Amino acid sequence: MNVAILGGGQLGRMLALAGYPLGLRFRFLDPNPDSPAGHLAPLVVAPYNDPDALAELAAGADVVTYEFENVPASVADTLGGSAPVFPPHAALEIAQDRLSEKQTFQALGIPAAPFAAVDSLADLEKAVGTIGLPAVLKTRRLGYDGKGQFVLREDADVARAWDALGGVPLILEGFVAFERELSILAVRGRKGEVAFYPLVENHHRDGILRVSIAPAPDTDPRLQERAEHIARRVLERLDYVGGLAIELFQLGDELLANEMAPRVHNSGHWTIEGAETSQFENHLRAVCGLPLGSTAPRGWSAMLNIIGTLPPSDAVLEVPDAHLHLYGKAERPGRKIGHVTVRTDDPETLRDRLEMLTPLVLG
Ligand code: AMP
Numbered sequence: 001m002n003v004a005i006l007g008g009g010q011l012g013r014m015l016a017l018a019g020y021p022l023g024l025r026f027r028f029l030d031p032n033p034d035s036p037a038g039h040l041a042p043l044v045v046a047p048y049n050d051p052d053a054l055a056e057l058a059a060g061a062d063v064v065t066y067e068f069e070n071v072p073a074s075v076a077d078t079l080g081g082s083a084p085v086f087p088p089h090a091a092l093e094i095a096q097d098r099l100s101e102k103q104t105f106q107a108l109g110i111p112a113a114p115f116a117a118v119d120s121l122a123d124l125e126k127a128v129g130t131i132g133l134p135a136v137l138k139t140r141r142l143g144y145d146g147k148g149q150f151v152l153r154e155d156a157d158v159a160r161a162w163d164a165l166g167g168v169p170l171i172l173e174g175f176v177a178f179e180r181e182l183s184i185l186a187v188r189g190r191k192g193e194v195a196f197y198p199l200v201e202n203h204h205r206d207g208i209l210r211v212s213i214a215p216a217p218d219t220d221p222r223l224q225e226r227a228e229h230i231a232r233r234v235l236e237r238l239d240y241v242g243g244l245a246i247e248l249f250q251l252g253d254e255l256l257a258n259e260m261a262p263r264v265h266n267s268g269h270w271t272i273e274g275a276e277t278s279q280f281e282n283h284l285r286a287v288c289g290l291p292l293g294s295t296a297p298r299g300w301s302a303m304l305n306i307i308g309t310l311p312p313s314d315a316v317l318e319v320p321d322a323h324l325h326l327y328g329k330a331e332r333p334g335r336k337i338g339h340v341t342v343r344t345d346d347p348e349t350l351r352d353r354l355e356m357l358t359p360l361v362l363g
Helices: 010-022 051-058 073-080 089-095 098-107 121-131 157-165 221-237 279-287 313-318 347-361
Strands: 002-006 025-030 043-045 063-066 115-118 135-139 149-152 170-174 180-188 194-196 200-205 208-214 242-251 254-261 300-307 322-326 336-344
Touching: 002 010, 002 051, 010 025, 010 279, 025 051, 043 051, 051 073, 063 073, 063 279, 073 089, 089 098, 089 254, 098 115, 098 170, 098 254, 115 121, 121 135, 121 157, 121 170, 135 157, 149 157, 180 221, 180 279, 194 221, 208 347, 221 242, 221 254, 242 279, 300 347, 313 322, 313 347, 336 347
Parallel strands: 002 025, 002 063, 025 043
Antiparallel strands: 115 170, 135 149, 135 170, 180 194, 180 200, 180 242, 200 208, 208 300, 242 254, 300 336, 322 336
């Protein structure tokens, strides 16, 4: 089967790496000529809304998918004529806008922080009056890795936050004093079959994911059930096909949904070594109409993102059970350029390995 993918970043590269053993072939579209996926498969270099480039991408494709949700939603429509596009267009549109994301959670009865749309300073003042402080002001679109966010702690922050972000559509959210951040990775096939990975515990610094631990330690099975229930509602409402990640805040027994990604997700990279079937393979199985693979974990895993600067490969690989993934990207502050996964047979060894890897990878 020929798979066309919008976006040629590291997620696309890892999709191709997972798909080649299944005999799949890939073609990517990305405006960046040095995209990580382009080292592995044909790459059409053009903006996402270039109709000729989209036609070239989709020529001969059996299915179209994406590894990046900020492609213009109209593109999925244009491509839909030539081959099926999964995940569905509606998921893309919802995930592109934090307001529609929160409204979707609300409509499905999924708990989330209180929120309000903000388009003016007056809206912001009113929203702060209702939601209270602390609160987080975020751009509705194109925010990722903590970019386009401002935490308001005192009244004087209202004007500061507006100066920093005002002028584009915004959303104010109540600040959640969470105990920890988790994510649920789910996959739904073309016949409606659904599978879930175990909850993942995520640690961020400066809004960027640094470490994921899977399965999330000390997790009550009821929390897993709750997370699966949340993901299932979204999957079924959208008649979803493919991998879906939902980021969650844990407060005691409660889970609040923060955001969703209609694609493979950074907090699922551990599944390459740490699960029977990786999120990348399962996403491809789903969009290609193949049976889903087991999502069972293989022992205990941790994933550390390599951000900005490369650690010495030999030092990382000297750590037993460590697996190094480099994306072929140049070093640049704040940029995700690789990750390390460590997979072990028991949680104590995982802790030891993490202690060895943390100074090497996270600095
Ligand atoms: P996001 O881009 O929405 O994933 O936000 C990036 C990070 O900011 C999250 O992983 C949280 O650590 C933090 N954050 C986002 N929204 C909230 C919130 N409403 N309350 C507290 N922390 C938040």
